[in-house]
Amino acid sequence: MIPMSFINPLSDEGKQIxxxxxxxxxxxxxxxxxxxxxxxxxxxxxxxDDDYIPKNYVDLVIKRIEWYVEKKSDSKNKFKKYAFxxxxxxxxxDVIAFYILCQAVGIKFGPNSRExxxxxxxxxxxxxxxxxxxxxxxRAKREVVQQVMNELIVEDxxxxxxxxxxxxxxxxxxxxxxxxxxxIILDREEFMEHFEEMIKNRQPEKMYNIxxxxxxxxxxxxxxxxxxxxxxxxxxxxxxxxVEPNPTLLKIADEISxxxxxxxxxxxxxxxxGNAEASPLNAELFPPCIKLALEGIKSGGRxxxxxxxxxxxxxxxxLNPSVFGSNTTLKxxxxxxxxxxxxxxxxxxxxDAADRCIPPLFDDQPQEKVNIxxxxxxxxxxxxxxxxxxxxxxxxxxxxDKVKMNMPALCKPDEICKRLKEINPLFYYLDKMKx
Amino acid sequence: xxxxxxxxxxxxxxxxxxxxxxxQVSDFISNSIExxxxxxxxxxxxxxxxYKVFNTPDYxxxxxKSKTPFAAYCSVAFYEKPRRRKGWIKSELVFxxxxxxxxxxxxxxxxxxxxxxxxxKEIVEGLIDTLKGDLGLKDIxxxxxxxxxxxxxxxxxxxxxxxxxxxxxxxYVVGADLPKDKYDDDNxxxxxxxxxxxxxxxxxxxxxxxxxxNHLTVDSKLEDxxxxxxxxxxxxxxxxxxxxxxLFKTNIGPVRYKKVIKAxxxxxxxxxxxxxxxxxxxxxxxxSSLHSKVSMRCxxxxxxxxxxxFEDAVPGFVWERNE
Ligand SMILES: [Zn+2]
Numbered sequence: 001m002i003p004m005s006f007i008n009p010l011s012d013e014g015k016q017i018x019x020x021x022x023x024x025x026x027x028x029x030x031x032x033x034x035x036x037x038x039x040x041x042x043x044x045x046x047x048x049d050d051d052y053i054p055k056n057y058v059d060l061v062i063k064r065i066e067w068y069v070e071k072k073s074d075s076k077n078k079f080k081k082y083a084f085x086x087x088x089x090x091x092x093x094d095v096i097a098f099y100i101l102c103q104a105v106g107i108k109f110g111p112n113s114r115e116x117x118x119x120x121x122x123x124x125x126x127x128x129x130x131x132x133x134x135x136x137x138x139r140a141k142r143e144v145v146q147q148v149m150n151e152l153i154v155e156d157x158x159x160x161x162x163x164x165x166x167x168x169x170x171x172x173x174x175x176x177x178x179x180x181x182x183x184i185i186l187d188r189e190e191f192m193e194h195f196e197e198m199i200k201n202r203q204p205e206k207m208y209n210i211x212x213x214x215x216x217x218x219x220x221x222x223x224x225x226x227x228x229x230x231x232x233x234x235x236x237x238x239x240x241x242x243v244e245p246n247p248t249l250l251k252i253a254d255e256i257s258x259x260x261x262x263x264x265x266x267x268x269x270x271x272x273x274g275n276a277e278a279s280p281l282n283a284e285l286f287p288p289c290i291k292l293a294l295e296g297i298k299s300g301g302r303x304x305x306x307x308x309x310x311x312x313x314x315x316x317x318x319l320n321p322s323v324f325g326s327n328t329t330l331k332x333x334x335x336x337x338x339x340x341x342x343x344x345x346x347x348x349x350x351x352d353a354a355d356r357c358i359p360p361l362f363d364d365q366p367q368e369k370v371n372i373x374x375x376x377x378x379x380x381x382x383x384x385x386x387x388x389x390x391x392x393x394x395x396x397x398x399x400x401d402k403v404k405m406n407m408p409a410l411c412k413p414d415e416i417c418k419r420l421k422e423i424n425p426l427f428y429y430l431d432k433m434k435x
Numbered sequence: 436x437x438x439x440x441x442x443x444x445x446x447x448x449x450x451x452x453x454x455x456x457x458x459q460v461s462d463f464i465s466n467s468i469e470x471x472x473x474x475x476x477x478x479x480x481x482x483x484x485x486y487k488v489f490n491t492p493d494y495x496x497x498x499x500k501s502k503t504p505f506a507a508y509c510s511v512a513f514y515e516k517p518r519r520r521k522g523w524i525k526s527e528l529v530f531x532x533x534x535x536x537x538x539x540x541x542x543x544x545x546x547x548x549x550x551x552x553x554x555x556k557e558i559v560e561g562l563i564d565t566l567k568g569d570l571g572l573k574d575i576x577x578x579x580x581x582x583x584x585x586x587x588x589x590x591x592x593x594x595x596x597x598x599x600x601x602x603x604x605x606x607y608v609v610g611a612d613l614p615k616d617k618y619d620d621d622n623x624x625x626x627x628x629x630x631x632x633x634x635x636x637x638x639x640x641x642x643x644x645x646x647x648x649n650h651l652t653v654d655s656k657l658e659d660x661x662x663x664x665x666x667x668x669x670x671x672x673x674x675x676x677x678x679x680x681x682l683f684k685t686n687i688g689p690v691r692y693k694k695v696i697k698a699x700x701x702x703x704x705x706x707x708x709x710x711x712x713x714x715x716x717x718x719x720x721x722x723s724s725l726h727s728k729v730s731m732r733c734x735x736x737x738x739x740x741x742x743x744x745f746e747d748a749v750p751g752f753v754w755e756r757n758e
Contacts, residue, residue: 138621160570161592168599174607175614175636182571185634198633210618210625211635401602405709 002134002144004151006091007127007221009098010228011151022096025248028057035060035093039084046080054084058252060097061104065259068122071129085126086133098123100252102229106236107245108253115253116233118260124226131218145217149186152224157183163223170423172219178211186212186220278335279433281318281345287417287428289403289410290314294349296356301407306354306361307368309407311375312395315346317429323396324424332377333389342376343384397426438745438753439547441479442727444503446752450725451503454751457496459723461735463576463589464509465492470524472510472517474718479505479727482718488518505727508718511587520716525594528572528601529719530608531711532559533583538702539650547582547729552744554650558706559584560739561646565608565639577736578719579748581726584736585719598713605712607636610643611704613697629696630680641680643706647699648672657698664691725750 005014032055039045039053046052054060067082084090101119109115134141159182166172178185185191188208196204283294290313297305316323319335319342336342350372354361361368374380379391400422404411413422420427442450457465464471469490474482484504489495499507511529515522534540534551537558542550559577563586566572574589588594593604606612614629614637629637629644648668651657655665667687674683684692711717720726720733734748 159592161596164592164596164600167603168597170599174600174603175612178635179569179571180634181568195634200631200633202627202631206620206625207632209620210627211632213620399599401599402713405602405704405713 002088002140003091004144004147005095006088007130007144008148008151008225008228009095010225010232011148014095014098017092017095018099021092022099025246028100028248028252030056032056032093035090038089038093042084042087042089044080044083044087046083049081052081057093057097057100058255060090060093061101061252062255062259064097064101064122064126065118065256066262068118068125069260069262071125086130100249101256102233103236104249104253104256106233107240107249109257110237111230111234115257115260116230119233119256120226120230123229124222127222127225128218131222142214145214145221148221148225149217152221153186158186158220158224160184162227163220166219166223170421172216176213176216184216184220186217188212278319278321281314281349282433285429285432286317287425288412288414289407289425290429292410292412294353294356296353296358298358299409302354302357302361303365303368303371305407305410306350306357307371307375308395309398309403309410310353311350311372312397313425314349315342315376315394316397316426318346321426321430321433324426330394331389332394333386339384339386346376347372347384397424399424438749439729439731440756442725442730442750442752446730446750447503447505447725447727449752450750451499455499455723455725457492460492460495461576461578461722463587464722467513468492468495470513470515470517472512472514472520472718473721474508474510475502475504476506476508477502477504482506482508485718486518486520499724504724507721507724509721510716510718512716523715525591526715526717528588528590528593528596528604529711529717530559530562530586530605531580531583531708531719532562532586532706533580533708535582536705536708538705539647539655541650541652543652543654549745552583555583556739556742558646559586561642562586562608562707563739565642569607569635569639570604577739578722579731579734579736579742579744580720581729581731581733581748587719598715602709602713605707605709606704607639609703609706610640611700612636612640613700614640628680628684630678640700643703644696644699645675647702648675648695657695658701659694660698664694667691668695 003013004011005017008014035057036053036055040047054063063082064085067079067085070079071077085094105113105115105119131141131145134144160167160174160177160179161182163172163177163184167174178191180194185194191208191212192204195207199207283291286294290310293305293310315332319332320330323330332342333339351362354368370380370382373382373384373388374392375395376384377389377392377394378384379388381388398406400411400413400417403425416428416431420431469488471488472485473487473489473495474485475487476482477484487498489498510517510520511527512520513524513526514520515524532555534547534555537551537554540551540554542548542554544551563575563577566575566586566588572588572590572593576587576589578585578587596604614632616626616628618625618627627637630641632638632641649672651665651669651672653665653669657665660668664687671683671686674680674686687695711719722733722735724733725731726733730750730753731744732748732750734744736742736747
């Protein structure tokens with residue numbers, strides 16, 4: 001059986017572990033033989049380098065962050081050296097590490113800091129990957145997911161609006177949820193109460209199993225645990241205003257911050273995150289909609305296509321193709337400091353497409369040049385200049401949904417579009433680029 | 436009396452100076468007036484006079500009484516600095532149902548008429564049912580726009596949602612996607628038609644399809660549906676009154692049934708003007724203002740069951756016209 005607190009450290013079980021074993025902050029830097037022994041007993045663990053093995057609680061805290069940072073730049077990698085993070089043998093130590101992490105960050109940096117946001121995301125990804133590792137044992141996985149969820153929804157009904165960001169990023173489709181007055185129906189009894197009598201010719205039990213699927217439950221518990229982690233950090237922060245902060249925790253907070261900043265260095269080195277870096281545009285890799293748009297628009301909607309659709313796509317495809325895979329917001333000058341690429345490669349392509357419209361876009365609407373600059377993040381000015389950068393936002397590329405809705409004539413999905421689930425034209429380019 | 440005729444400049448003056456009262460502007464505007472952007476159309480050529488801000492209802496009153504514009508609009512967005520449309524705070528969630536653009540209408544008129552306005556109201560009632568019953572939204576206002584309806588939603592947690600979520604809400608409530616018909620669990624794969632699922636999105640979809648089929652006429656145009664198929668649908672649609680979907684499908688034939696619901700699915704997207712719903716910075720006709728093109732008052736609907744645009748949204752000057 002998988003302990004609940006391996007998935008949700010904030011569960012009652014998790015809280016008990018901390019109460020029992022987590023008390024002594026002075027000893028968390030001490031070598032912990034129990035911890036080392038349990039990690040060495042994990043078969044899949046890579047032990048070729050002694051550095052892979054955390055020796056004490058603080059090591060474990062830092063390892064969690066290093067995993068998160070490395071995973072970010074190489075999401076497919078399974079990282080054998082971090083295998084211990086995905087084995088429930090470490091549950092007891094993992095739970096304590098989780099609390100140390102949240103408390104340190106909460107005390108030192110507060111809930112709205114970059115560090116706190118990263119920790120919340122880390123926790124979400126950790127759970128997601130742990131559940132993935134459990135796929136070979138679906139029964140155990142389902143059992144623990146169900147337990148965790150039962151505990152979570154006893155405290156709270158879950159409104160669909162809590163999942164807005166998952167819906168926005170297409171991780172969950174609104175249409176896959178069973179909703180009643182704004183609440184997501186997850187509980188078997190509740191499902192029966194509302195729908196049993198209406199279900200004709202089928203077994204209600206079976207309908208429940210089919211519709212309230214594992215995937216939805218998993219995404220929801222991940223989301224709720226992330227939310228609860230955020231709340232916990234907030235509480236820690238508020239409490240810390242009334243008592244003298246513990247110096248050990250402050251010291252750990254600095255180590256956490258430093259481990260996280262390896263991630264920042266990674267982004268600011270000019271690469272855009274992920275394993276796709278900025279490189280010259282290859283028009284052959286463009287999706288059908290972009291190819292069509294580049295030929296110029298012969299009917300209505302020229303402005304939208306050139307300014308809102310083509311401009312963000314071309315600029316991101318050229319300068320920051322992995323924008324949706326990273327959490328860091330970049331300006332154009334972060335990647336193209338003297339704007340040479342923007343002025344000599346990107347703008348000419350946009351203007352060409354504008355000229356191919358009928359009538360040519362700038363003939364009757366010269367002001368659209370200003371709007372193009374604005375969408376690149378350079379404010380409402382006729383010249384593209386560094387001093388105005390940041391006055392507007394560098395618009396991210398439009399998703400397929402919006403393209404379909406606003407410019408349906410452009411959307412002619414091919415096999416690749418379909419395989420990629422028609423989310424964003426940029427994913428198409430990224431996908432072909434990686435091959 | 437002549438309806439739907441444009442209002443003259445003189446009639447606009449009479450309307451704003453004698454009939455209109457600032458108290459008719461909905462509270463949801465008055466209470467947030469300093470965060471909203473206003474736009475005006477003075478000459479009937481589109482709302483060119485934008486970025487207007489009024490710090491109190493009183494300023495708005497003076498403006499309207501003196502300018503008596505052809506049309507008045509107000510942003511669905513709340514801004515820190517509405518004059519520059521900067522500092523976006525939140526936006527109402529809006530659904531715009533224009534009677535003229537309803538994809539399936541029984542009237543066949545060129546513009547709007549009593550029949551399609553009534554059908555617009557029926558569609559709006561269906562959407563509101565789903566917005567409340569499924570999505571649990573509570574703070575919903577309905578506005579008669581002059582030639583259709585605006586549903587305006589103020590629930591705090593949806594007002595901060597981005598366009599992507601709004602577009603999914605839209606597709607959910609109008610039934611713009613074909614529901615899956617294959618589902619699986621550990622024991623296998625099951626075929627389940629949308630009409631055998633009495634909950635969730637498939638149920639919403641079933642309601643929308645039923646509405647559409649009930650409003651088809653011999654002249655309706657459905658993509659990939661020929662005259663013969665349309666006729667068979669019309670002959671068999673009484674089965675849906677008793678929810679005999681299985682029989683309906685058998686009579687039509689499963690392949691042809693699929694054609695029909697596919698065509699309806701794509702029409703459903705235009706039940707509502709999608710651009711309005713996903714645009715966070717849209718301006719919408721100001722409740723209480725005059726829709727001069729058709730001489731109707733944009734009016735907040737207090738009771739949807741009893742609201743009749745020809746009683747409740749016709750300005751006084753129209754009643755005087757024939758004398
Ligand atoms: Zn009509």
